[in-house]
Every structure is written in C-alpha cells, then in structure tokens.
Amino acid sequence: MSEALVKPVRLLRTRTYVWAAGAVLLLALPFYLDRFWLQAGLFAMAAAIGAIGINLLTGATGQLSMGHAFFLAVGAYGYCVFAGDGGDGLSGLGLPTWLAAVLAVLVAGVAGGLFSPIAGRLSGAYLGIATLALVFIGQHVMFNAHDLTGGSNGRDVPPLSLFGLTFDDSELVVAAVPFGSAEKLWYAGLVLLTACALFARGVLRGRPGRAMNAIRDHRIAAGVMGVPVARYRAAVFVLSSMYAGLAGVLLALVFQRTVPDYFGVVLSLEYLAMIVIGGLGSVAGAVVGAVFVSLLPQLLTRYSDTLPLVSAPGTGGVAPGEAARYLYGAAVVAVVLFLPGGLVRVAARRRVGTDPGEER
Template sequence: MSDGRTPLRPRPLRWGMWAAGALVLLALPFYLDRFWLQAGLFAMAAAIGAIGLNLLTGAAGQLSLGHAFFLAVGAYGYCVFAGESTGSQIGLALPTWLAAVLAVLVSGVAGGLFSPVAGRLRGAYLGIATLALIFIGQHVLFNARDVTGGFNGRDVPPLSLFGLTFDDAEVVVAAVPFGSSEKLWYAGLLLLLGSGLFARGVLRGRPGRALNALRDHQVAAGVIGVPVARYRGAVFVLSSMYAGIAGVLLALVFQRTVPDYFGMALSLEYLAMIVIGGLGSVGGAVVGAVFVSLLPQLLTRYSDVLPLVSDPGSGGVAPGEASRYLYGAAVVAVVLFLPGGLTSIAARRIRTTPREKR
C-alpha cells in the first residue's frame, strides 16, 4: 500500500535535464552575439553575489544593505593588484590570477573587520549598520583617486590564466571567433558552478543547520550550543567573499570600474534577487539574479517595440527605471502570494501526483 506521499521524479530524468542544460550553456557562445553574452555574464556575476547574500540573509536571517560595498572591494581590489602604476594611479602589477584571488581575500578581510558588528546585531539594526558601508564606500571611491581613479574610474586589466588572456584578441574555435565575452563565458560558468556547489554543501551540512537555527530562534540556538556570534561573523565573511568574486567578474566584463555603479541601488537589487528567487536557496538566488539582471537588458534591447518604454527624454519610461518598477512589483507579488519565491513553483512541479492507494 502506498504511503500517500508524492514521489520525486526519477533521478535519471533529473540528471538528464541537468546534462541538457549544461550542454546548452556550453554551446551558447557559438551562436549568441556579444550583447547576449555580456547579458549572460552580468547574470552569472549577479548570481554569485546573490548566493552569498542568500547565505547571509536567507539562511542566517541577517539583513544586509551593504552588499554593493563588498562588490566594489572585489572589483577595485583586482584593478589595484593587477594594474600597473601610472602617474596618477597605484598598481602592483601582480599576475592577474593572483590579483583575482587577493581581491576576493581582501573582500573577506573587509567582511571580517565588520564581523564583530554583524555578530552582535540582527534585523533592522544590522541593516542600518551595513547601510553605512555604502556611504563610506561611495566617499572613498570618489575621493581616493590614486586607488580608484575617482569619478572616471579605472581600466580593468584582462585576466590571464594558463596562457590564455581573456581580452578582445580573437581566438578561432570551430570557425567561430572568440573574443573576451566568449572566453569569459566559460570562466563565469566555472565560477558559478563552484560557488553554487560550495554554498549547497554549506546549507546541507552542519553549518547550514546552525544558520537556520539562528534565523528561526536565536535563543534556542544558543541554548543547544550554537556559538551565535561566531556563526554570524563567519557567514558575513563568507558572504563578503562571494560578493568579491562577483565584483571581480563584473569588472572583467565591464573592462572599466566606475563608482556610480556600486551604490545603494545595487544593494537593493541584490535583496530583490533573493526575495524573488527564494530565500535560503541556491537555486532561488540564481533564478532571482537572472530575472533582475536580465530585465533591464531586455527592456533596453527592445525599447523601440515595447509600449511606454523608450529612451530618456523621449516621453516614455527609461528601460532602467521601468525594470525597477517591474521587479519592485515582483517583490510585492512574491511576498504576498508566493513566500517561497519563484523556485517554489518549480519545486511543486517537480513532484508527481500521488500514487493511488491499493
């Protein structure tokens, strides 16, 4: 007799779906133009940063409004470590792969310096404290011209790894020219895969259970032996390092860093990503990041055929502004009608109908 529970889809089918998706992602650089590849790279970088924020906010229940600060640390840290010194800017001219690693570590160190605060505050109090990081970061980015280049930003040296330089010098593969976007596509996929698997392991292991306990009931977690301040500080450092990885990848895609990008709006976008996709879930972070990051790209691409959307000053709503309205409405809709985020819909569809009792 059946126990009435809904069985999951057979594992071979699930593995087949994952394999088909992987093949599609691997083949896309052979068929897509530069616009779509850059949009996909933005989505990958956003997904990595959103996974880190979901560990902090979704799993541990710690509100952070300063995620953009740590993306800026990663992006500008890479530029400083990999760039060369000029008359107006500081650069250490380190190997670019080492510069990327050091930039992520510096992001973690920045998170570690803030972790004593993160370990003792929660909720809105931590959100307000992290909000201060945005204002401090913007002041430094605009005024430390020797390091950041000021208002104009600074150029991003292309990444070199295993003899391959991720620049616009074309490499022909199967009669298809590969520029910087095509090369970075595969690097972005590897970074996203590694980031997702590591976060999945954290959430499914003992640290994940401890973080969920902190989120659901801090006092009870402390009573059963969870070191509250230590776990809060540790997850803040880990989230900062994820933001550093995302910042390095964004810098490589943009090929130039500018302070205006790493402002309050970016932090709010990351919060929208994890709420829309689903709090506490790696898949939710990825889905939300794809939705929020690709929406303005699509509106910009097709603004000439969409109603009410047009270039600034032409009488319609600018694509960037329209995208904020849309994913703001999506956040409200998810909170009211779909608390589990978009991934909860997929979770329901994965389950088959219950078998009839014999």
C-alpha cells in the same frame, strides 16, 4: 521493481537528462550568441554569485545586509589595484592577474572580517542600518581616493590571464568561431558560478547550514542548543563578503571599467530583491532571482523601440532602467503576498506532482 521505487528512479533519470541538456546548451551558447547576449549572461552569472552570498547571510541566517554593494566594490577595485601596472597614472601593484583576482576576493573577506564583530552582535534592522553605512563610506572613498579608484571617471580593468590565455578581445578562433573577451569569460563565469553554487549547497546541507537556519528561526533557542551564535554570524558575514568580492571581480572583467556610481544603495537593494524573488535560503532561488533582476533592464533596453510605454532615456517615456525597477518591485510584492518561498517554490511544487501528500 515496485511502483514506489520506479517513480523515484524515473524522476532521477529525468533530472539527470535535464541537467545534462542544460550543461551542453550553456557550453554551446558562445558559438551562436552575439556579444550582447553573452555579456548579459555574464552579468547574470556575476549577479548570481553575489546573490548566493547574500542569500547565505540573509536567507539562511536571517541577517539583513544592505551593504552588499560595498563588498562588490572592494572586489572590483581591489582587482584593479592589484593587477594594474600604473601605466594609466593610477596606483597598481602589477601582480599576475589570476593572483590579483584571488587577493581581491580575500581582501573583500578581510573587509567583512573587520565588520564581523558588529555583524555577530546586531540583527534585523540594526544590522541593515549598520551595513548601509558601509555603502556611503565606500562611495566617499571611491569618489575621492583618485589614485586608487580614478575618482568619478573610474579606471580601466586589466584583462585576466590564466594558463597562458588572456581574456581580452584578441581573437581566438575555435571551430571557425572567433572568440573575444565575452566568449572566453563565459566559460570562466560558468566554472566560478558552478563552484560557488556547489560550495554553498554543501554548506546549507551540512551541519553549518542547520546551525544557520536555527539562528534564523530562533536565535536564543539556537544558543541554548549550543550553537555559537555570534561566531556563526560573523563567519557567514565573511563568507558572504567573499562571494560579493568574487562577483565584483567578474563584473569588472565583463565591463572592462569600474565606476563608483554603479556600487550604490540601489545595487544593494537589487540583491535583496533577487533573493526575495528567487527564494530565501535557496541556492537555486538566488540564481533564478539574479537572472530575473539582472536581465530584465537589459532586455527592456534592447527592445525599448518595440515595447509600449518604454523608450530610450531622454526621449520622454519611461526609461528601461526605471521600468525594470517598477517590474521587479511589483514582483517582490507579489512574491511576498502569494509566493513566500519565491519562484523556486513553484518549480518544486511542479516537480513533486499532483499527490498532495508528496507536496507536503
């Protein structure tokens, strides 16, 4: 076999081994990690699902959205309303929780569909301002529609039940290891994230992805080539909304309580930071950026006693949440200036090797 063929085969084998080792590691983690790390990982998975959705819209299609938090809230509260039985004095339909999760994602898609005519015709800062209005509307509804949302106090999240397994804190012993809600949800989160990533990757690598990139690069030229620009923009907005709705459902299941304060403008800005830091238009970039932005404040909170300048909230120093925003804000500036392709571009360059012809 020639050297030209040996190198790609070796690279493929290496990547296969790396992916296999990573999969085994992720599957084994619930047997060894405590609840904090599992919840942090689940939070990162939910963030990654939402980041993939906004990357399809903003990174691949070039549509700026600052209303992603609104659709996460629709998913989270939609699940609570569909699955709740009204025992807490709040409105609930008492549906099976798996069906409630599906309907919550569909409702988020419907909400995106209602907004899609605007998304199909606006672009750039105009669409960003229009979607920002959704967050303010959502905040008003969440704080005032007490029967649905519980107001400022939020509402409890019914645990998910699927195939006779309830994803709550009732212990399930597996290989002498007690599995609570975090351990059970870990595998559900892995399945959902994998499915979402593979679907988005297929979209981006197929004909829709090429059309989306053409719209992003030059809208008028894409229209001249026969791409239905408004239709694609509207469809991608709906798909992005459904991704956000699924992320909201998973977040609600992890936190076990939804509160309106979480789904604000800051959350939408964090999702934009995720895709910029990780890499615009890339599924892997969305995942990497989500892990970075979502885990950073939790790590700073965890180790605030040992880190300089960082202290617990109310003690006079820089709070972990504020420090995290400073750090990933600086990361956004650094990426924009020095790594336009995001962190995944660095990994791609390392995989290519030292041959400058291959790197191009």
